[in-house]
Amino acid sequence: MTESEEEFDVVVIGAGPAGYVAAIRCAQLGLSTACVDDWQDEQGNARLGGTCLNVGCIPSKALLESSEKFEECKHSVSEYGVLINEVSFDVATMQARKNNIVKELTSGIEQLFKANKITRITGRAFIQTANQLEISGSQDKQNIAAKHIIIATGSSPAAIESAVLTDNVIVDSSGALAFEEVPEKICVVGAGVIGLELGSVWRRLGSEVVVLEAQQEFLGIADQQIAREAQRQFKKQGLDIRLNARLISSELKNDKLEIHFKEAEKEQQLSADKMIVAVGRTPNIDKIWDPSLEILLDERGFINVNQQCETNVPGIYAIGDVVRGPMLAHKGSEEGMMVAGLIAGNHCALNYDLIPSVVYTDPEIAWVGKTEQQLKASGIRYNAGAFPFAASGRAKAMGKTSGQVKILADAESDRILGVHIIGPQASELIAQAVISMELSASSEDLAMMIFAHPSLSEAVHEAALAVSGSAIHAVSRKRKN
Ligand code: NAD
Numbered sequence: 001m002t003e004s005e006e007e008f009d010v011v012v013i014g015a016g017p018a019g020y021v022a023a024i025r026c027a028q029l030g031l032s033t034a035c036v037d038d039w040q041d042e043q044g045n046a047r048l049g050g051t052c053l054n055v056g057c058i059p060s061k062a063l064l065e066s067s068e069k070f071e072e073c074k075h076s077v078s079e080y081g082v083l084i085n086e087v088s089f090d091v092a093t094m095q096a097r098k099n100n101i102v103k104e105l106t107s108g109i110e111q112l113f114k115a116n117k118i119t120r121i122t123g124r125a126f127i128q129t130a131n132q133l134e135i136s137g138s139q140d141k142q143n144i145a146a147k148h149i150i151i152a153t154g155s156s157p158a159a160i161e162s163a164v165l166t167d168n169v170i171v172d173s174s175g176a177l178a179f180e181e182v183p184e185k186i187c188v189v190g191a192g193v194i195g196l197e198l199g200s201v202w203r204r205l206g207s208e209v210v211v212l213e214a215q216q217e218f219l220g221i222a223d224q225q226i227a228r229e230a231q232r233q234f235k236k237q238g239l240d241i242r243l244n245a246r247l248i249s250s251e252l253k254n255d256k257l258e259i260h261f262k263e264a265e266k267e268q269q270l271s272a273d274k275m276i277v278a279v280g281r282t283p284n285i286d287k288i289w290d291p292s293l294e295i296l297l298d299e300r301g302f303i304n305v306n307q308q309c310e311t312n313v314p315g316i317y318a319i320g321d322v323v324r325g326p327m328l329a330h331k332g333s334e335e336g337m338m339v340a341g342l343i344a345g346n347h348c349a350l351n352y353d354l355i356p357s358v359v360y361t362d363p364e365i366a367w368v369g370k371t372e373q374q375l376k377a378s379g380i381r382y383n384a385g386a387f388p389f390a391a392s393g394r395a396k397a398m399g400k401t402s403g404q405v406k407i408l409a410d411a412e413s414d415r416i417l418g419v420h421i422i423g424p425q426a427s428e429l430i431a432q433a434v435i436s437m438e439l440s441a442s443s444e445d446l447a448m449m450i451f452a453h454p455s456l457s458e459a460v461h462e463a464a465l466a467v468s469g470s471a472i473h474a475v476s477r478k479r480k481n
Contacts, residue, residue: 008034010343011133011146013125016050018320018332019152020109025340027116034119036135046122048109050154052329055174058105060197062098063177064360067204079399091181127289130315148315148343153288155281155321162247163189163277169252173198176276182206187259187272189247191218193359194278200361203239210270212245212261223371223420230365230422233402250275283322298324309339331355354437358427363403366430369418369437372408381411384479385466387459389423391474394454400424405463407443414442425456432460443467
């Protein structure tokens with residue numbers, strides 16, 4: 001370290017949900033902390049919050065909410081006795097609302113950084129040695145020293161050769177969140193979480209949406225019974241999902257995209273106004289550190305870390321989308337808190353087996369723990385209990401009766417191994433499963449607890465009862481596997 005260099009206990013690279021949470025927790029634990037981030041909005045203003053807040057989880061939820069409100073008013077509100085003569089929408093207002101939400105939340109993080117006395121550095125960090133970083137950006141290059149470095153640089157949309165991004169026509173998830181008008185026809189490539197969520201937004205607002213998915217299985221990471229139910233619902237809503245369909249080429253001809261794809265070995269063609277490429281994300285690890293550091297990658301190209309998120313270089317940690325595990329904001333945030341604790345000398349660990357997943361479609365899909373197919377594959381015997389929302393008084397009153405809660409419990413110990421929900425507020429209900437499973441609850445434990453009536457939570461209770469074949473409001477037979 002030279003005399004003029006500033007030295008921090010911790011320098012966090014990246015201010016997404018992994019990095020900013022790590023920085024706040026480090027500061028809370030008394031560590032002098034800097035967070036370096038180079039994110040800029042379209043006007044060139046530096047913004048904290050990374051992908052999640054700026055172009056990911058938060059703006060997509062804002063548009064999902066707007067489009068859902070419109071769809072409800074347009075198609076189902078009369079069933080509730082509410083009569084609206086004419087329903088229309090204004091994309092510009094939806095976008096402005098979305099942008100305001102993003103602005104408020106990203107400025108909220110700025111305030112939190114100030115309150116926690118975190119040094120915010122705008123620029124791009126390059127790790128020169130295990131204790132030294134070079135920052136480049138709008139200002140002159142500067143060097144800073146760090147006792148510990150946390151890499152939280154996130155991920156970027158994966159690219160495919162058959163769909164090269166073009167301004168506002170072939171777009172990634174960020175572009176799809178910024179359409180100023182409703183496209184007539186959209187081709188979404190990839191029926192993953194992003195494809196389904198963004199496809200839903202624009203379908204609700206009137207676009208014809210075709211989704212091409214290379215895999216034969218729909219939503220392969222989810223429990224397959226739940227995934228099949230979701231597929232049926234999406235089809236009913238008008239999402240045209242083609243499985244086993246691989247994009248071959250896409251070409252803009254006279255303002256229309258000419259799209260060629262192979263569906264179960266048969267060559268097909270379609271035309272669309274826009275294409276959303278949502279084929280996964282790749283970790284941002286390019287030019288982050290000097291090769292002489294020899295930070296190891298794993299076989300999938302992520303930074304190789306142990307359970308504590310330590311890289312092979314002492315003092316350098318990596319968290320969030322740059323390391324193994326699901327690319328989920330909450331997983332990255334928890335890793336950030338764990339690493340901050342470890343640096344401060346505390347004993348910290350994460351339970352990677354209990355990270356909830358949510359798809360914010362309608363119905364919502366949420367799960368935690370093992371799927372039936374995983375349990376079968378590992379030869380674990382289990383009992384299953386399910387309860388349909390159609391039998392829930394609250395769901396009926398809400399007019400949201402599709403879906404179910406399914407609980408899988410160990411056949412010997414009755415310990416809950418997995419909970420899978422498709423239906424109203426699944427994203428909220430799944431927290432009950434996480435809490436129960438973290439506390440090693442059995443299905444009987446959950447079945448003996450008291451749930452408020454009428455509430456959607458009762459479906460969780462009834463599913464727990466159904467594991468032993470004793471649900472009250474539905475005929476349930478014990479299902480052994
Ligand atoms: P994903 O991995 O969830 O889905 C991508 C899909 O694209 C896969 O099903 C894959 O088979 C398919 N695919 C790949 N190449 C293809 C091709 N050439 N033609 C047709 N299909 C192809 O990725 P995503 O939806 O882009 O999301 C990226 C990450 O962001 C995921 O890890 C996801 O969990 C995360 N994310 C989470 C949320 C949430 O928690 N609600 C929301 C958005 C994104």
